[in-house]
Amino acid sequence: MSDISELETRITTALERINAGLDKWADLPAGNADEVDALNRQLDEERTANAQLNERLSTLKDQMSEKLVVVENALSQLQAQLAQAEASADALRQTNQELRNSSDALRAAAATGVVEPALINEAMGDELSALRATxxxxxxxxxxxxxxxxxxxxxxxxxxxxxxPHA
Structure with missing residues (x-):
């Protein structure tokens, strides 16, 4: 029961403070009402400006999202081109190694004085492969x-x- 009376006392005290604050507002001169109106207008203007800025921010975010998609597409295309170029370079390296091996075998055969048509054919085939890879x-x-x-x-x-045309 004492809790209820304590709460009642606290509520009564709070209501008295609220009434005292309202009385202060009621006692304000009319000049402050004009100031309050001016402040309310400024607040409305700031709210309008804030809403416009939020709208512009939303538009910019949308534009950036669109540009991000374009950049991601370009990046994936460049990655595909890079992969293709790397594959071509690998094929070129392999073909050139085969050409070097064939040339070394042909050179060794020429040093012994033996002409082997198979080595000549292999060297020509490797050279054609190198040209295709290039x-x-x-x-x-x-x-x-x-x-x-x-x-x-x-x-x-x-x-x-x-x-x-301007008339």
Missing amino acids: QQADRAELDAVLSELTAMTAADATPVTEEE
């Missing part, structure tokens, strides 16, 4: 350059709009 590497490089040029020209191409 051509593939060059083609991969040209494709990469072409795709970059295409992307650059597409980015620079802006639609031309006709202006309406």
Whole structure:
């Protein structure tokens, strides 16, 4: 029971303080009401500005998301081109090693004075393979350059709009 009376006393004290605060507001001169109105207008203006900034931020986030998708697509394309170029370079290295081995065998056979048609055929085949691998590497490089040029020209191409004549 004592808890209830203690709570009642605390509530009564709090209500008296609230009433005292309200009385102070009621006793304010009319000049403060104008100041409060001005502050409310400023608060509304700030809220409007804040809403506009939030809208602009949302728009910028959307634009950045779109640009991020474009960059990620370009990155994946460049990674694919790099993988293709690495595969071409590996094939070129392997073919050149085979060509060197064939040339060494042919040179050794020529040093002994024995002409072996199989070694000559193997060396010619390896040389043709090396030329094909070189051509593939060059083609991969040209494709990469072409795709970059295409992307650059597409980015620079802006639609031309006709202006309406002023009457």
